[in-house]
Amino acid sequence: MQYALQNLYTENEIPRADDLVVLSHSPGGGVADVMDLLFSNGRPESRTLRPAGMRNAADSFEFQVMRKSTLQTVSIALDPALWPAGWFEIRDKRRAGTFTEADQAQLQSYQQQVTSTFPAKDLQTLFGSAEVRTVMGWGAIQSGELEAAVRAQR
Structure with a gap:
């Protein structure tokens, strides 16, 4: 996460959780715990459920991080x-x-x-080079929509 934030924010800016969207391919508990801590203030009742079918593998440690205010994204992946x-x-x-x-x-x-x-x-050794890209988007994810989809899969 640190590497993504370094690429999306200047040294003088303070990242805010409400300005970020993170997509993860990793179902690992440690990853989810860190993201839950950052995005839900560590409340146990807000623990993110893992979708069915995600696999925990060397190439799963990949993340897309979007800064909503600038529409910039960066993809980072731990070197398998x-x-x-x-x-x-x-x-x-x-x-x-x-x-x-x-x-x-x-x-x-x-x-x-x-x-x-x-x-x-x-960080460069762990994740390689990170390219910041600007995106366009369609659709929306409503509050609770992802959790409902995960629960429906179980």
Whole structure:
């Protein structure tokens, strides 16, 4: 999010949640938790539901961020090659209930690798170059419309 905001706002501007729209391809809990914190003041009752059919994979960490006041957007995607080999497979095993003690040790090793290396990388290395583009739009998303669609899918 920081990288997107750096590209959409000048150094002297303060980003406002009501000036942003974020679209995510990632169903990951951490991503949703951060976005919920930013956009709903961290109220647990406002937790965003994940749509059915979203997959948690290396190439899912992609976001489109729009600054409504300028109609500018930026797309950012975490470089899939940065994830440890086997990261998503072992997490799938945990969700499927086929997780072993050896898998737990491996997952902890992966988590240590991610938490120690990702923050040390610059944003350009993590996300590549970001191109700010101006968009036109049609249609509207009404308050509660996305949540209703997600609930209908479940």
